[in-house]
Amino acid sequence: MRAGLVGLILILISNVGSAAEYIVRFRGDTAKGIKALKELDGFQSVKTFIPQLNMAVIKGQGLPVSRIGEKSAGEILYIARNGRVRLVSNDSVPTLSQMESEAGGTWGIKASNTFEAWKITQGDRKIVVAVSDTGTFMKHFDIGDNIWVNPGEFGKDANGKDKSKNKIDDDGNGYIDDVNGYNFETNSPSPNENHYHGTHVAGTIGAVGGNKSGISGVNWYTSIMTVKFLGADGSGTDEAAIKTIVYAADNGARVINCSWGSDEANPALYDAIKYAMDKGMLFVAAAGNDSSNADKTPMYPAAYDLDNIVSVAASYNDKGELAGFSNYGKVSVDIVAPGDTIYSLDTPLRNTVSKGWFQYLSGTSMASPHVAGAAALMLAANPNLKWNEVKAILLETSTKKTFLTDKVSSGGFLNVGEAVKKAKFLADRTH
Numbered sequence: 345m346r347a348g349l350v351g352l353i354l355i356l357i358s359n360v361g362s363a364a365e366y367i368v369r370f371r372g373d374t375a376k377g378i379k380a381l382k383e384l385d386g387f388q389s390v391k392t393f394i395p396q397l398n399m400a401v402i403k404g405q406g407l408p409v410s411r412i413g414e415k416s417a418g419e420i421l422y423i424a425r426n427g428r429v430r431l432v433s434n435d436s437v438p439t440l441s442q443m444e445s446e447a448g449g450t451w452g453i454k455a456s457n458t459f460e461a462w463k464i465t466q467g468d469r470k471i472v473v474a475v476s477d478t479g480t481f482m483k484h485f486d487i488g489d490n491i492w493v494n495p496g497e498f499g500k501d502a503n504g505k506d507k508s509k510n511k512i513d514d515d516g517n518g519y520i521d522d523v524n525g526y527n528f529e530t531n532s533p534s535p536n537e538n539h540y541h542g543t544h545v546a547g548t549i550g551a552v553g554g555n556k557s558g559i560s561g562v563n564w565y566t567s568i569m570t571v572k573f574l575g576a577d578g579s580g581t582d583e584a585a586i587k588t589i590v591y592a593a594d595n596g597a598r599v600i601n602c603s604w605g606s607d608e609a610n611p612a613l614y615d616a617i618k619y620a621m622d623k624g625m626l627f628v629a630a631a632g633n634d635s636s637n638a639d640k641t642p643m644y645p646a647a648y649d650l651d652n653i654v655s656v657a658a659s660y661n662d663k664g665e666l667a668g669f670s671n672y673g674k675v676s677v678d679i680v681a682p683g684d685t686i687y688s689l690d691t692p693l694r695n696t697v698s699k700g701w702f703q704y705l706s707g708t709s710m711a712s713p714h715v716a717g718a719a720a721l722m723l724a725a726n727p728n729l730k731w732n733e734v735k736a737i738l739l740e741t742s743t744k745k746t747f748l749t750d751k752v753s754s755g756g757f758l759n760v761g762e763a764v765k766k767a768k769f770l771a772d773r774t775h
């Protein structure tokens with residue numbers, strides 16, 4: 345009896361002490377917003393600010409959380425939970441015996457008619473694609489040349505020091521030494537991989553082509569900006585996810601790939617994607633691996649109702665038939681792309697069974713980068729396209745399948761060749 349009572353008291357005490365994190369959006373003036381925060385029951389402290397979105401991340405307890413679209417009339421527009429999201433690849437046993445050849449392409453590259461696109465363009469390093477994920481294994485021989493280099497953090501400073509290591513924010517973007525992107529998991533400059541998911545995604549978009557080794561991504565040449573926030577366990581906070589999106593939009597990415605999500609809608613994350621839309625960035629997202637109709641059981645961010653989002657379902661074959669794990673949805677999912685048993689880059693230094701340079705993974709996580717890669721290739725063919733034109737062409741040129749009519753809004757399977765042809769046609773017509 346006594347021991348039980350002591351246990352109960354301890355539980356009560358620990359509940360009193362447990363603070364949660366929230367993301368708050370202010371109406372306008374930050375000082376007024378903070379004053380309003382201090383009057384809130386349950387508010388404890390401000391942790392950090394996201395100035396581009398007029399947001400603060402705060403600590404508190406039992407604060408009222410708003411849904412998307414709900415805004416108060418006061419200084420605090422809304423309060424969101426600082427929840428967590430997870431990557432959406434399935435656990436799979438890597439198969440390393442088979443090396444899919446570079447010139448022959450991986451099955452996903454072939455099935456999505458990418459060879460036709462390569463007759464027009466093989467990509468362009470001027471086009472920057474952000475990968476918001478677990479990081480990129482920078483030392484992989486088949487990605488190194490396609491890693492984004494921030495021109496403002498590259499070369500020598502006035503004192504002859506390497507700008508990428510001088511501990512100075514040379515380009516004044518708020519981040520010190522962010523030469524290849526940024527690590528929002530640890531708040532440090534190096535977005536190097538500590539998992540394997542992000543490197544695999546980056547490889548599908550832009551593993552170096554034409555180097556006669558490994559594979560080719562959808563783009564032989566591109567610039568991968570790595571914005572890391574998912575950790576070694578494959579999860580990360582909404583706060584850090586938001587920061588990856590804002591960073592990418594602010595620093596020149598035309599496209600971002602987000603192969604992660606959660607079932608909880610978050611108005612702050614929604615607003616970050618809207619901010620990216622206003623900056624002209626296309627947001628390509630994995631539809632989710634719950635075998636669900638996402639119109640009824642959504643996964644976010646893919647299912648947010650925002651025009652710059654392309655939500656991607658996964659196919660397991662070259663006909664474009666849906667993989668059993670893939671989410672679908674006539675309204676909220678847009679297109680199908682290869683996403684089962686996809687061969688791409690691995691991280692040899694990770695401490696697991698594989699330790700190889702390449703591996704197979706499955707998931708809508710793997711389908712999404714085929715579409716993000718296609719968008720980058722279209723922009724290489726026609727850099728003047730706006731995000732809404734890129735999206736419209738991707739959906740319109742997809743190969744229509746009757747069995748996909750009720751599954752995704754386009755009713756089609758990604759056709760990179762036709763999409764790039766259309767992009768090039770529009771470029772030629774306007775010049």
Ligand SMILES: [Ca+2]
Nearest residue numbers: 513515517519
């Ligand atoms: Ca900087």
Ligand SMILES: [Ca+2]
Nearest residue numbers: 507512514521
């Ligand atoms: Ca620097």
Ligand SMILES: [Ca+2]
Nearest residue numbers: 552557558559
């Ligand atoms: Ca290669």
